[in-house]
Amino acid sequence: MQKIDVVVVGGGIAGLTAAIYAAKAGKQTVVIEKQNRLGGRAISNKKKGAYFNLGAHALYKGDALATFRELGLSLQGKKPSAFAYGIWKGKLSPLPSDMKSLFTTPLLSWKGKMEFASCLTKLSKADTRPFDRISIRQWVEGNVRDPMVRHIFYSLLRTAGYVAGPDLPAAGPVLKQLQNALKGALYLDRGWGELIEELRKKASELGVRLLTNTKVSSVDTRGGIVRQVLCEDGTKIDTHHVILATSPAIANELVPFAEKTALHTWKEQAIEVTAACLDVALKRLPKPKQQFAYGIDQTVFLTNQSRAAYLSDDGAQVISLIKYQGKETNPDSDLHELEGVLDLMQPGWREQLIVKQYLPKMTVCHDFMHMKRLENPGPAVPEIQGLYVAGEWASHGEVLADAATASAKRAIQHMLSLEGKERNAFYEHRGII
Ligand SMILES: Cc1cc2nc3c(=O)[nH]c(=O)nc-3n(C[C@H](O)[C@H](O)[C@H](O)COP(=O)(O)OP(=O)(O)OC[C@H]3O[C@@H](n4cnc5c(N)ncnc54)[C@H](O)[C@@H]3O)c2cc1C
Known part of the structure; x- marks a missing residue:
């Protein structure tokens, strides 16, 4: 050559x-x-008509989206509704995601509600770089007083950064990611495999040789x-x-x-970050309103990505669950915990199951x-x-x-x-x- x-x-x-x-x-x-095939960890697999990423994937309003837009990729998909539940002591309660849920959530006292709203407003406008040298725990402890508001921030930041514990990640980058997430994430039609296909086409058009x-x-x-x-x-x-x-x-x-x-x-x-990922395609949702949940006292997350994106050729609902892992992992107990979350959110899901994918230990990032x-x-x-x-x-x-x-x-x-x-x-x- x-x-x-x-x-x-x-x-x-x-x-x-x-x-x-x-x-x-x-x-x-x-x-x-x-x-x-190209794509690495951003491939999608089609199983019985449903498109599965390698675990839940959302495109935030950050560098990747800006880059793909600059390259002229079409990126078909939609932003999901932000209405979410919090899982606390094995029960579901609405998380504060708008004025109505802020005032009605039983998770927070009045004082807590005021503090949550004020912290989120401040954060949405903050320059996060000064927090690059402190941990998430230091940021939360230094900026939030109410214990339940702290728990909720830990949960939101865990989901933004994918790291189970708050002591290792530098706060600045994850706070920035949360800011981007609050602007609305994009769920892609047919999964991230479509994004890879668009990148592949772009590269080929420009004469890149792909081996x-x-x-x-x-x-x-x-x-x-x-x-x-x-x-x-x-x-x-x-x-x-x-x-x-x-x-x-x-x-x-x-x-x-x-x-x-x-x-x-x-x-x-x-320091590698891993997650256990369970994805299921269901014929219908037993509880159509319960599509999005953050674990507060469990390091888990659930989202029905098909509430915003085209992820099935026959109308199935494609739900992704994540268990954020620490150093010790156990595939069986992680699966058990994720299925327990599905039981809570979508009781009777097993009768609706078309197909599932369980990835017990995916590398989300090799370092951060x-x-x-x-x-x-x-x-x-x-x-x-x-x-x-x-x-x-x-x-x-x-x-x-x-x-x-x-x-x-x-x-x-x-x-x-x-x-x-x-x-x-x-x-x-x-x-x-
Ligand atoms: C469960 C999960 C959820 C995620 N959620 C999100 C999300 O919501 N939002 C987000 O922005 N990101 C998310 N990510 C992260 C995102 O998928 C990765 O950041 C991204 O795909 C990494 O791309 P990469 O090119 O850096 O690495 P990779 O995709 O790992 O690519 C590296 C490539 O190198 C190839 N390779 C290795 N060795 C050789 C060799 N010797 N010769 C030739 N080729 C080689 C590999 O086969 C691979 O294809 C998530 C990841 C996971 C696993």
Whole structure:
């Protein structure tokens, strides 16, 4: 194969976004994906007429949505109603989501209602960056007094950031994500697989070569310069720019002597976040009004995504449940807990069941901005010329898919800015500028 300008390893959201921006900048670009289809964790699977993501997925008003809009993706789907229940001591109560539910919810005292409304109003306008160096717990304890209002904030922030406990995540990024969520999340018709398909088409239109079923085995970086990408099937691609849009652990494996580079620090500091995901397609809802719930004293979440998006070809209701996991996980007890939540929200759901999908331990993110983080990963690997990272773990304050797109764009911008500097230096040297 001829020399390629940019090789992207990994065909998930980060890899595809990086490839599209590289191609838009006129670079000959190849994406190499080891699976037989693109998409990574953002694929959807169709089962008995129902579209299942790999667990509940919503697009917030953050970097990913702005990027996809900038690229001209159509992103069919709708915003769901915000009316939600809270699960507290095994019972359902309306959560304060508008004036009516705020005044009627039995979860809060009058004082609590006033404090909740005031905190949410303040938060919606706040600059969240000053909270990047404190934990969610520190933010909640420092800003909220009423114990039940605190519980509700913990629950909302857990759902925004996907991390079970409040001590690790830096508050700023998750508060920002909650602000974005409060503006209304988008549920996508036919799931996130459609988004991947739109990214794939865009990349193809721009001339990106997309290789699937091809596993990269290493990147040749002799002399501290990117030279070649080697694949397990023997494919070799000469290039000077590689974007590793894989996990930090895989990025480490692919680069010889990675332990002498920042890749090692980024792998060592990474804290993986996982969730158990149960998705069900039901013929009808036994309780049509109970479609959305946050666990308050349980680390769970339920949403009927088909209340806003087209997720079934025959009118089935597609409900997603999440159990936010800590260090210890147990597939059976997590499933039991999630089915218990369905029993509470949709009693009799088993008689309505068409098909289900249970994923006991999905990696939601390989890393995030947490209190033990030493540095934000990327965009460039400083020790190796031409080597970059992208992925939701390479966050500089964004969360999940927003971090995937933002890190991908950072990598391309960095690459282009270096080229600009080199060009300027060349012209300066020749006395042209
Ligand atoms: C349950 C769940 C719920 C989520 N909910 C949300 C949500 O509501 N909102 C949101 O914004 N985000 C959400 N996310 C996160 C979102 O799915 C991820 O942030 C995003 O898909 C990550 O994309 P990525 O490209 O960084 O990584 P990935 O999708 O993991 O892509 C990496 C790719 O690299 C490939 N690869 C690895 N090694 C090699 C190799 N050696 N050679 C070639 N290819 C290789 C992999 O096969 C994979 O396709 C959720 C995730 C999960 C699991």
